[in-house]
Amino acid sequence: MDNSVGIVTTKHAELDVELRLESGRLLGPLTLAYETYGELNQDSSNVIMVTHAWTGDSHAAGKHNEDDRKPGWWDNMIGPGKVLDTNRYFVICSNTIGSCKGSTGPTSINLKTKRPYRLTFPVLMVRDMVRAQKLLLDHLGIKSLLAVIGGSMGAMQAIEWAIHFPEMVRAIVPIAGTGKTSPMAIALNALARQAIFNDPMWKKGNYQPEHPPADGFALARAVGHISFLSDQSMQLKFDRRFSIRDGMFDFFGKFEIERYLDYNGGNFVSQFDTNAFLYLAKALDLYDVAWNFDSLTEALNQISCPSLWFAFTSDWLYRPEQTEELVTELQRLNKTVDYHLIDSDYGHDSFLVEPEKYIPLLQDFLSKLDGNKSLDLKTK
Amino acid sequence: MDNSVGIVTTKHAELDVELRLESGRLLGPLTLAYETYGELNQDSSNVIMVTHAWTGDSHAAGKHNEDDRKPGWWDNMIGPGKVLDTNRYFVICSNTIGSCKGSTGPTSINLKTKRPYRLTFPVLMVRDMVRAQKLLLDHLGIKSLLAVIGGSMGAMQAIEWAIHFPEMVRAIVPIAGTGKTSPMAIALNALARQAIFNDPMWKKGNYQPEHPPADGFALARAVGHISFLSDQSMQLKFDRRFSIRDGMFDFFGKFEIERYLDYNGGNFVSQFDTNAFLYLAKALDLYDVAWNFDSLTEALNQISCPSLWFAFTSDWLYRPEQTEELVTELQRLNKTVDYHLIDSDYGHDSFLVEPEKYIPLLQDFLSKLDGNKSLDLKTK
Numbered sequence: 001m002d003n004s005v006g007i008v009t010t011k012h013a014e015l016d017v018e019l020r021l022e023s024g025r026l027l028g029p030l031t032l033a034y035e036t037y038g039e040l041n042q043d044s045s046n047v048i049m050v051t052h053a054w055t056g057d058s059h060a061a062g063k064h065n066e067d068d069r070k071p072g073w074w075d076n077m078i079g080p081g082k083v084l085d086t087n088r089y090f091v092i093c094s095n096t097i098g099s100c101k102g103s104t105g106p107t108s109i110n111l112k113t114k115r116p117y118r119l120t121f122p123v124l125m126v127r128d129m130v131r132a133q134k135l136l137l138d139h140l141g142i143k144s145l146l147a148v149i150g151g152s153m154g155a156m157q158a159i160e161w162a163i164h165f166p167e168m169v170r171a172i173v174p175i176a177g178t179g180k181t182s183p184m185a186i187a188l189n190a191l192a193r194q195a196i197f198n199d200p201m202w203k204k205g206n207y208q209p210e211h212p213p214a215d216g217f218a219l220a221r222a223v224g225h226i227s228f229l230s231d232q233s234m235q236l237k238f239d240r241r242f243s244i245r246d247g248m249f250d251f252f253g254k255f256e257i258e259r260y261l262d263y264n265g266g267n268f269v270s271q272f273d274t275n276a277f278l279y280l281a282k283a284l285d286l287y288d289v290a291w292n293f294d295s296l297t298e299a300l301n302q303i304s305c306p307s308l309w310f311a312f313t314s315d316w317l318y319r320p321e322q323t324e325e326l327v328t329e330l331q332r333l334n335k336t337v338d339y340h341l342i343d344s345d346y347g348h349d350s351f352l353v354e355p356e357k358y359i360p361l362l363q364d365f366l367s368k369l370d371g372n373k374s375l376d377l378k379t380k
Numbered sequence: 381m382d383n384s385v386g387i388v389t390t391k392h393a394e395l396d397v398e399l400r401l402e403s404g405r406l407l408g409p410l411t412l413a414y415e416t417y418g419e420l421n422q423d424s425s426n427v428i429m430v431t432h433a434w435t436g437d438s439h440a441a442g443k444h445n446e447d448d449r450k451p452g453w454w455d456n457m458i459g460p461g462k463v464l465d466t467n468r469y470f471v472i473c474s475n476t477i478g479s480c481k482g483s484t485g486p487t488s489i490n491l492k493t494k495r496p497y498r499l500t501f502p503v504l505m506v507r508d509m510v511r512a513q514k515l516l517l518d519h520l521g522i523k524s525l526l527a528v529i530g531g532s533m534g535a536m537q538a539i540e541w542a543i544h545f546p547e548m549v550r551a552i553v554p555i556a557g558t559g560k561t562s563p564m565a566i567a568l569n570a571l572a573r574q575a576i577f578n579d580p581m582w583k584k585g586n587y588q589p590e591h592p593p594a595d596g597f598a599l600a601r602a603v604g605h606i607s608f609l610s611d612q613s614m615q616l617k618f619d620r621r622f623s624i625r626d627g628m629f630d631f632f633g634k635f636e637i638e639r640y641l642d643y644n645g646g647n648f649v650s651q652f653d654t655n656a657f658l659y660l661a662k663a664l665d666l667y668d669v670a671w672n673f674d675s676l677t678e679a680l681n682q683i684s685c686p687s688l689w690f691a692f693t694s695d696w697l698y699r700p701e702q703t704e705e706l707v708t709e710l711q712r713l714n715k716t717v718d719y720h721l722i723d724s725d726y727g728h729d730s731f732l733v734e735p736e737k738y739i740p741l742l743q744d745f746l747s748k749l750d751g752n753k754s755l756d757l758k759t760k
Contacts, residue, residue, distance in 0.1 A: 023629035123629040183614035183637040187606050190638040191599065195575060198595045215578045219571065226567050231699065234563035240668065248666065249403035249503040251658075255665065257563040258570040278631075285635065286628065288620065316696065319611065 003079045004071065005037040005086055008062035010102055013139050019097075019131060022292070025122040029111065032136040033058045033102025034094035037078055038086035040142075047142050048084055049133070050074060050093040051150030051157035054224070054280050055272055057101035060093040061086075076355055083359045083366070089146065094136055096129040096157070098280055100273035103132075107209070107273050118275055119205035124283045125291065126153065130160040134168075144168050146369065149362075151175040151351040152318070153280070156287050159326075163289065163302040171369050172303075173362060175310045176351040178318040179296065179326045180288040185317055188227045189281045192220035196274055205275050217274045218265030225261055230314040230347030289326070300329050306336035308365045310358045312350035313343050338365065383459045384451065385417040385466055388442035392482060393519050399477075399511060402672070405502040409491065412516040413438045413482025414474035417458055418466030420522075427522050428464055429513070430454060430473040431530030431537035434604070434660050435652055437481035440473040441466075456735055463739045463746070469526065474516055476509040476537070478663060480656035483512075487589070487653050498655055499585035504663045505671065506533065510540040514548075524548050527746065531555040531731040532698070533660070536667050539706075543669065543682040551749050552683075553742060555690045556731040558698040559676065559706045560668040565697055568607045569661045572600035576654055585655050597654045598645030605641055610694040610727030669706070680709050686716035688745045690738045692730035693723050718745065 018028035061078035095103040106121040155177025199216025246253035293299040311320035344350035398408035441458035475483040486501035535557025579596025626633035691700035724730035
């Protein structure tokens with residue numbers, strides 16, 4: 001573990017607040033699960049916030065135990081000497097509210113009723129997640145962020161950070177993001193939802209955690225998997241190979257791609273909570289950077305920091321055109337903006353599968369940012 | 381109904397045969413439902429076979445009753461003065477075996493057991509469907525086809541016709557087709573399958589017809605709907621509009637695209653049989669033009685007739701590249717081949733939604749073919 005952050009522990013901040021959500025509802029008190037890597041410098045100017053995707057968590061790097069099979073989800077990005085260099089940066093990653101990985105979500109106990117929220121949990125927007133992260137930083141005494149970096153739902157959070165807390169953010173790096181979820185992406189999430197709703201074990205969200213709606217949830221995850229991949233990546237990985245265990249003319253015979261979806265969908269059931277999955281899907285669907293602004297222009301005009309954007313050629317979930325729409329508007333507004341379309345076959349997942357294709361560009365961006373002390377950093 | 385074929389009746393041919401399937405199993409006797417439009421000329425040289433897609437049927441044109449709300453599925457193509465001009469051509473369309481619209485399929489009674497086949501029905505390939513159509517033409521005394529024309533699964537049938545019965549076919553027009561179903565298309569069908577398998581009402585295929593697995597089947601159809609549309613067509617039709625009946629922050633609130641999928645999926649349940657849907661999905665997945673040949677080249681080298689191909693820019697289910705692979709190989713083999721990539725936003729469904737974009741090209745192709753009596757027509 002030469003260039004690993006080593007053994008890390010998830011911390012939990014208990015915030016005695018009531019957060020006013022976009023829906024008008026109040027949520028609190030809040031628990032925020034988070035991890036940090038590296039050391040905070042004296043003027044707190046070296047903080048990089050990493051924001052996670054749909055089913056991600058605060059465990060972005062290192063291992064919790066020596067014998068963990070896998071490190072955190074962005075371990076190839078975070079560590080001593082890596083692009084998010086923990087010798088220089090203080091990296092923080094928190095689990096979003098609405099999730100089930102330690103932060104307040106539908107599995108949490110509602111202190112007012114002493115029972116789990118389940119479907120009484122309020123519908124969230126990504127903006128609410130970011131406001132909760134801001135409360136966490138307040139709690140930790142962190143007043144500025146050198147950068148907010150994330151992919152997919154993480155990109156949405158980065159954008160929201162720059163729009164709603166421009167005085168705190170010195171740069172954002174939205175990767176494989178979108179300014180608003182397309183009807184295609186919503187339709188795919190609708191399939192996932194319906195797969196769960198159709199499962200009698202779901203019981204309108206009142207399943208016991210030890211008896212989740214496993215069949216429906218596995219199918220829902222399979223929908224997600226397909227949307228994260230691409231025609232090309234499936235060709236490369238599975239082509240039309242038929243399972244060696246099945247006869248090609250068996251009614252229940254399967255292609256390898258089907259076995260893969262089954263296996264991964266089934267595995268996922270024990271790793272994530274169904275209701276949390278649904279709440280986060282809803283937040284993705286509702287994502288629109290221009291929400292509660294007069295226009296996209298007005299929303300993006302809030303951004304005062306430089307931004308670096310990556311999109312991927314084979315991403316058909318959040319298509320490059322969607323990133324390009326934002327980049328074009330930012331350029332029109334004379335913002336400092338840098339955009340790279342990365343050639344990759346791995347669909348939406350490209351940002352996780354082939355980070356080496358954009359790491360040098362990110363490194364370059366961060367090094368300029370780091371050195372650029374002349375950049376006026378307004379703190380409140 | 382000026383340029384309509386008028387009131388038509390579906391006929392049923394009872395074929396006392398046992399068809400040897402690709403799987404090695406025998407299927408028979410066979411019923412083939414079919415319709416014809418126009419008059420057979422004296423030398424039977426004016427027959428055009430139209431082949432239908434997944435959930436299509438033999439009712440391609442006209443109405444069964446004066447008060448039918450809708451005409452047949454390709455009524456805008458077939459009729460007096462239309463591109464498939466019934467003043468000139470004798471058009472025939474038959475329901476494929478494996479379906480549930482009058483031809484032998486899983487809902488049919490197995491004469492050996494006196495009970496419906498259900499899951500004892502053999503797994504079919506598209507090739508088997510075409511062999512059954514050949515038996516129907518034998519039965520009708522038709523010895524040659526001026527053209528075989530179809531979209532999607534209909535395109536597959538057209539290709540198989542040209543490969544397996546080259547002596548009978550004078551031209552084929554595969555529209556929005558593919559030479560082999562991609563793993564992405566298989567993966568989407570796998571979702572549809574699993575949605576049905578997850579429904580307790582499915583009972584491993586032994587549901588009563590009046591109590592189908594409605595929830596699972598509606599969800600399966602929604603998967604199909606998404607794959608037939610495109611990001612662009614959904615933007616045009618639904619954008620991100622939220623249902624006016626729902627609150628945006630209702631957990632069960634829906635976007636318009638979701639309501640559309642619900643509505644159409646639910647409607648479909650009463651229109652099609654679930655097991656037939658599954659058998660046809662399987663046939664689509666197994667489709668590979670090179671199956672049982674040494675190579676794609678060997679398969680395509682069987683084709684002796686001219687072919688006209690259409691693909692659509694926004695079709696992400698059977699992508700234009702898939703048609704182009706076949707066209708390129710046919711060109712390399714010095715076959716007479718014509719290919720047009722049609723610019724359309726309507727995804728795989730483009731061939732049904734915007735036929736006006738390719739009708740002139742088809743008309744031109746047919747007129748040349750029609751006049752070209754010098755083209756040597758071999759009959760067996």
